[in-house]
Each structure stands twice: as structure tokens, then as C-alpha cells.
Amino acid sequence: MRAGEESGDRADADRASTRWPARLHVITGKGGTGKTTVAAALALALASGGRRTLLVEVESRQGIAQLFGTDPLPYEERSIATARGGGEVRALAVDSEEALLEYLDMFYKLGAAGRALRKLGAIDFATTIAPGLRDVLLTGKVKEATTRTADKRRVYDAVVLDAPPTGRIGRFLNVTAETARLAKVGPIKTQSEGVAALLRSPMTAVHVVTLLEEMPVQETIDAIGDLNGLRIPVGRLILNATRPPLLAGKITQAELRRGLAAAGLPTDRTTVAGLHAEARDQLVRRDLEESLRADLVELGLPLVELPLLAEGVDRTGLDLIADTLLATD
């Protein structure tokens, strides 16, 4: 039914813009929490209903290409997936050297001279010696894509950045402070101020991905402290790979033996003791998870829970996470 489909698409698009109002979504989290997966799923979610999003990575890991099973991404915006209702996700791997050349070319019309500089090692040099400079170039490119227009319309409805992990996120986003130490005047300084303004505006939201494990939760709390200190707006806490609790409470061995007998299963000591020990471990784990969840709730940020993708991350799994992200309150 066409009319129905259209209204479904509109509903998707509406949900995307009311629940995830920022235009630039920065996804961080401790290594191993599933940042890239969440970033990709959010890009898919925000592209549904015929919209267009850009998924960006900045750490030369080619995580996006691995996730979608494509060849390594070049420094070029490429269509990587279609979303429901004719939406499109494009992907870009920002490389700091390429970004510097592009930047120089844009402002100074370097052309072939730029390539000569690269041969000389100047570009490698410039991006190595001043890590702040590198981050300005990377975030500068993200800003450019976020604010780019064509025919007076924004090219991207949303940009999703698979950002550095929690341990480095504050420094990465705090571009002005880093460059102010090195460049006191000039266009790089202007550029970094532009980026800083975008990052501190309502157009940006930083979302922190975590697992219900001690270290990721601690790093999440630390990172939110850092970001608050930098006055960079935090969007949502994204609790990844959650499983519904399987056990309501304690069980005794006698109880378990009766149950196993009723089900026609063996009730020898090894089986009963083994299953009982598994249940006990599960309860320890559940109590720990409950206390970690309470620590996260205390941060007072909107919390989104995503299910564990038991069979690994494939397109079906990404769509499931995308739907959960879109359906969130």
C-alpha cells in the first residue's frame, strides 16, 4: 500500500529528527564496546525514511569497511548502504594527510606543489609533529561535511562520527586548546575556532557507548566528566550488548534436582552441582550488572539499551540495532 509506506517513511524521518535532534553525532566509548557498530547502526537509523547520512571514521582502522564487508574506504565519500524507505548511508575514512592537502589546496591553490610537498615528507611531518594540528584537520573535515550545502539544501541530514575512544575523546574534541598552544594566528586558528563552536552548539551531541562491565563504565563516567568540563554537550549513554537477566533469584540444589527429575533429565551429582554453579555465577554477574547500571543511571543522561547480537554483527543485526535506536524515547 503506497500511501501507507509513505506515511511509514515520514514517521521514520520524524522519529529520527525528534529523537536524535543533533546534526553531528559523535560516538565514543572504551575500546571493545562496539563504537563502530553503534555508529554504523545510528547512520542507518537516521537515513531511514529517505534521508541521507554520512558515516565517518578518523583513525585509519578501516572499521567501517570491515563491518560492511567492503574494500578499504578511500578518502572519498562513498555510498555504503541503503536504508529503509530509500535512505542512503555514505561513508568516509578521513586521512589527516589527505585532509591537509585538500585544505591547503582549497585555500592556497597548491595543485602539483602540494604533491611535491608530500614527496618531501612535509605533510607527514606537519601532521606528526603537531597532533593538535592533525585533530583540527580531522574535525575540520567533519565540520565541512556537516555544514555542506548544495542547492541551498544540506547535503547530509546527519553526520555520524566513529570517534576516538573515551581515553582520547576530550583531547580530540578540544581542538582549540591544542592548536592555541601551537598556532597563535592564521587560518588554522580560525578553523579550529569554527570547529570548537560547532562542537559546543546544539547541532552536536556526543554519545558514549558502554558495556555493563566495570572498566567501560568507569571510563564512561570519567569521559562524561571530561566532556562536561569542556562544555561539550553529551547526548545519550548507549548501553551495548545487553542480555535480559535469565535468573530471577537463588535456587537450591534440592530444588534443582526435583526440577531436573520432573523434566526427565539426569540428576546425578555432577550435573546438579554443575548447573547449580552456573546459576550462582549468573547471579553474581547479575548483581554486578545491576550495580553498574545504577552507576550509569546516576549520571542522569538518557540511556539507550541495545541487545547483544549473539550471531555477530551482520546487516540484519545492524538493522535490528538501528530500529532500537530509532524506537528509543
Add this chain to the structure above:
Amino acid sequence: MRPDHPAPELDIDQILADPGVRIVVCCGSGGVGKTTTAAALALRAAERHGRRTVVLTIDPARRLAQSLGLNELDNTPRQVKGIDVETSGGELHAMMLDMKRTFDDVVLAHTDPAKAAEIFANPFYQAMSSTFAGTQEYMAMEKLGQLHARGEWDLIVVDTPPSRSALDFLDAPARLSRFLDGRMLRLLLAPARSGGRSMFSLVTASFGMFSRVVQKVLGAQLLTDLSGFVAALDSMFGGFRQRAEQTYRVLQARETAFLLVAVPEPDAVREAAYFAGRLGQERMPLAGLVLNRVHRPAVERPTAAESLAAAERLVELGGHEATVETLLAHAALTQQAARERRVARVFTDAFPAVPTVAVTAQPADVHDVDGLRTIGAAISRR
């Protein structure tokens, strides 16, 4: 040999007890338990094998650091008290890497105080010593070299930085020395070497253009700072490179054992496989793979299918809710274990000869010496 676990078993006690092994490097991607593994192995080497051990940690979780008595980051090894070394006669020392301080020490060791002060004041040095991508890896390498050179320990256990990629630890020194040797740096140094003439009056046309661009983009002050930094560092280049090469050779020697640390998740296992390949290329000795946080059901039977079917029967029967939950949990655990074995096979298929040990997931996180002891016992399967 079980068909789903074809790799030979890693005998960690043999490595920890071997007097010929002086360095154990734990590497792997972020979040796989490298630091905990390193601390647990060091504790075991001291308690069980009587070795005078030092563990170099990079960024330990606060509570783990406290359990080792590391309340401050002072860049020197401190003896860990309250461990059980009476019978073995071993010792455990622990330290946390202070990247900036290690860099400062390197500078001080290679230059006179006046020059060092000049370097410390330079904004480029400040940026590079605290944020240069790779400085942490390089400084971990440097600290390892220092500890090794002091010859005070039987065994040094190193945790590697939480890099983007485990490979950074190996690549950083080479990258830094390539950078310090680069043509670009030579060009910037030319004026300093030719007697301090202004750098803008010389060199090639392309470099003239480069400096004009840099001046335009970054401002002239930056170029002055940069050339000052580079000139001041010049005297130390030889030393930097020499030390990096020395440490590199130590890592290739038989006294070193690399342990890959991973968890049974696709990214971590893929990273471990890359790293194993790299170690082979670099002729660095890979001792084995520690697969952390592996889930194993306590009993093989009932199987997942049997458990699910039994749970269904009980639901129909009514009552026995807690048994139903226990069976469902057992089925989920059994399925997870099977999944993890499939994931781990990516590594063992590619490197069938690398000894492997699977460490069962602990229900709660580790942050005391007892917990480390349990992990050590689990890794050594004792």
C-alpha cells in the same frame, strides 16, 4: 586433542620459571584484559617461581593499581607488599608509566641542562611529549629498555599501551626514528647547522614555498618554535635511534616472550592474528595466545537443545520456575561457548602451531591480589 581446540596448550609456568626468559610482553587490542593478565603473570612469577619480577603497567584501572600499591604515578618501580613470597623468595615490583616524565628523562640523559631547559620550554616539545600519537608506545619501549639495562630484575613483564592497534607498539619507535631522520627535519635543521643563518634565506625552491605556506597557515611564530625545537633535539637524534634499535634487538632475542592477549570476539581475534603475523615477519618470539573471558558451561550435558526442550516440558507441567530459568541460562551459556569457539578458530586455523590457553570468564572484575592469583592459576591451568 579436541577437534574444536586444535592448538597446543600454552604452558605459562614453563615460561615464567625459565631463567632464560627475562622479558614477557603482553600485547593485544584495547579492552581484552592485558593489564590484568600482565599483573597476574608477574605476581605468579614472584610467588610461585621465586623470581625478582617487575611489572610495567601503562594505564591500569584505578582499583587494580591500588591493589598493587600504586597510588601515585611516579615512574619508578615500587615493591608490592603483602604478597606470598616467603617460600619462593621472589619479589614483585610494579610501576605505572609516566609518558611525559620518561620523555623528559631521555632528554636529560642526552643533553646538558641548559639545552634541556630550552627543549622543555618549547611548545612543540610540550605537545609532542604529552600527545604525540605514538609517544606512549615509544616511551613504553624506552622504559622497558631502561629497566632491562639496569639488570636488577630476573623478569620484566610489560603491558602495552591501549593503542588503536596492537601493532603501534612495534611501529612507534621506527616511526619516530624515521621521522627524526626525515628529509624534512634535515631541511629545517640546515640553518642551525650552517651557523644559525635565517632558515628563510636558503634551501630549495619547494622548501621556500613550504615555509611560506607554513607561515601563512600557521603563523611565523610557529615556524620559529618548530625550528628551535628541531635544532635543540638535533644533538639527541643519534641517541634516540640507537636506543630504539637496541630495544628492538632485545625484543628479537630469545630472552623475550611475546604473549598475545585476546577475547573470543571477532575484532580482538583478528587483531591478534595480525599481530602474530607481524611478530613472525619481525622474527620476534611469539610464546602463545591467552584467550581471556572465555565462557564454558560447567557440564557438557544436558546440551543446549536438551535444556531448551526440558525447559519447555517444565513450563507445560507448571511449577519449577527456578529450574526453567537455570536450564535456559545453561542453554544460553552453551550456545555462547560454541560461538566463541568458532570465533577463536579464526586464529587457531591461521596459526595452528601457536600454543593457546583459554581463561574462563570471572563472574566479577578483579581488583585485588587474591583475584590476580586466581587469574594466574587459571592461565597456568593449575
